[in-house]
Amino acid sequence: MSIAVLLVTFALLFTMGVPIAFSLGLATLATMLMTMGFDPAVTTIAQRMAGGIDSFSLLAIPLFVLSGQLMAQGGIARRVVAFSKALIGAVPGGLAFVNVISCMIFGAISGSAVAATSAIGGFMIPEMNKAGYDKNFNAAVTATASTTGLLIPPSNILIIYAVASGGVSIAALFVAGYLPGLLVGLALMLVCGIYAKRNNFPAGERVSLGVVARTAVAAFPSLFLIVLVIGGIIAGIFTATEAGAIAVLYAWVLSMFIYREIDLADLHALVLKSVETTAIVMFLIATSMAMSWILAYENIPALVANAMVTISDNPIIILLLINVVLLLVGIFMDMTPAVLIFTPIFLPVAVELGMSPLHFGIMMVLNLCIGLCTPPVGGILFVGCAIAKTSIGQIVRPMIPMFLAMFLALMMVAYVPAISEALPRFFGLID
Numbered sequence: 001m002s003i004a005v006l007l008v009t010f011a012l013l014f015t016m017g018v019p020i021a022f023s024l025g026l027a028t029l030a031t032m033l034m035t036m037g038f039d040p041a042v043t044t045i046a047q048r049m050a051g052g053i054d055s056f057s058l059l060a061i062p063l064f065v066l067s068g069q070l071m072a073q074g075g076i077a078r079r080v081v082a083f084s085k086a087l088i089g090a091v092p093g094g095l096a097f098v099n100v101i102s103c104m105i106f107g108a109i110s111g112s113a114v115a116a117t118s119a120i121g122g123f124m125i126p127e128m129n130k131a132g133y134d135k136n137f138n139a140a141v142t143a144t145a146s147t148t149g150l151l152i153p154p155s156n157i158l159i160i161y162a163v164a165s166g167g168v169s170i171a172a173l174f175v176a177g178y179l180p181g182l183l184v185g186l187a188l189m190l191v192c193g194i195y196a197k198r199n200n201f202p203a204g205e206r207v208s209l210g211v212v213a214r215t216a217v218a219a220f221p222s223l224f225l226i227v228l229v230i231g232g233i234i235a236g237i238f239t240a241t242e243a244g245a246i247a248v249l250y251a252w253v254l255s256m257f258i259y260r261e262i263d264l265a266d267l268h269a270l271v272l273k274s275v276e277t278t279a280i281v282m283f284l285i286a287t288s289m290a291m292s293w294i295l296a297y298e299n300i301p302a303l304v305a306n307a308m309v310t311i312s313d314n315p316i317i318i319l320l321l322i323n324v325v326l327l328l329v330g331i332f333m334d335m336t337p338a339v340l341i342f343t344p345i346f347l348p349v350a351v352e353l354g355m356s357p358l359h360f361g362i363m364m365v366l367n368l369c370i371g372l373c374t375p376p377v378g379g380i381l382f383v384g385c386a387i388a389k390t391s392i393g394q395i396v397r398p399m400i401p402m403f404l405a406m407f408l409a410l411m412m413v414a415y416v417p418a419i420s421e422a423l424p425r426f427f428g429l430i431d
Contacts, residue, residue: 165343
């Protein structure tokens with residue numbers, strides 16, 4: 001009965017358009033009222049919400065959000081695109097490759113798929129349109145490639161998974177995301193190459209080594225942020241949270257004093273936008289943590305595990321079933337609540353199958369990345385379509401092969417643990 005109340009209440013509120021954080025909190029409260037009085041239920045949910053966000057690790061989120069805002073407004077995107085274009089823009093279909101690489105780099109720097117879509121798409125989609133590329137293809141490439149930045153660190157969603165999982169190392173997750181992120185990027189570039197050849201997309205102008213060198217020098221300070229953050233974490237110089245503070249300071253100095261793209265008057269709006277984003281995320285985490293507690297209290301993860309075992313005792317089938325469920329969830333739900341809700345449900349099942357929590361986390365985030373650019377709810381689709389001046393219905397066709405490429409990459413990550421675990425093990429972050 002408690003499970004039914006939780007699911008029905010959440011589904012009803014969600015379909016009515018109630019913000020998902022409130023839907024989570026009210027559904028949790030309704031479930032608690034099934035087993036305890038009003039005062040104990042309200043007290044418990046308040047305690048769990050407060051305790052859920054009482055984590056030093058979560059301090060990294062507002063810091064990386066602010067550094068991402070600074071980088072997004074500080075002229076980083078234009079320099080990254082210029083460097084990528086000088087490097088490989090001359091090959092047939094080269095602008096599509098430039099789009100993917102630029103989204104990967106900028107998504108990693110900003111830690112936001114939406115920021116990558118708007119910043120890189122704002123430059124690349126009009127450029128590709130002028131060169132004769134199909135605008136629907138251009139929007140599809142930008143939307144799918146932007147998700148790679150959620151795997152390539154620093155990534156806020158990996159921090160959230162670390163908290164939801166109950167203690168997976170953020171440093172290990174950051175390092176683990178590199179190979180899967182690169183794998184998805186290469187898969188998308190393969191699709192772009194085939195699509196460009198079939199449609200005879202033009203090659204760009206060849207540039208001299210001097211131009212490549214100049215654009216590399218201009219982009220180097222931006223690219224160095226990734227080296228600074230991840231290198232410092234791996235070397236043990238600072239924690240992921242401290243790395244967020246360093247990223248803010250570095251991004252501020254770079255944007256204001258080196259690139260001179262922002263000034264003191266811009267900081268108020270950037271900080272305010274970062275605070276708004278952080279407040280939404282933190283409230284969502286708080287209510288999700290309360291729901292996680294009631295899930296554990298009602299023994300729901302164990303019930304789900306037992307139900308899956310009754311379907312099949314084959315680990316390959318169970319893992320495929322988990323991925324199918326997460327793909328469906330990702331179509332209708334944003335990444336943050338999906339990670340917070342389904343980590344405590346599926347992680348015990350995955351561990352029972354022999355997966356490490358780190359491997360499962362990378363698989364889960366990659367899975368939900370596909371949902372992030374899947375109609376009808378994918379947020380980055382609306383941004384890409386707005387820039388390309390097209391509709392979601394029109395970009396679905398060119399996106400299908402990209403979805404297939406991402407799904408194949410997902411299956412490789414799911415069934416080949418070394419893709420996620422090789423680098424963390426090499427750097428001594430896991431046994």
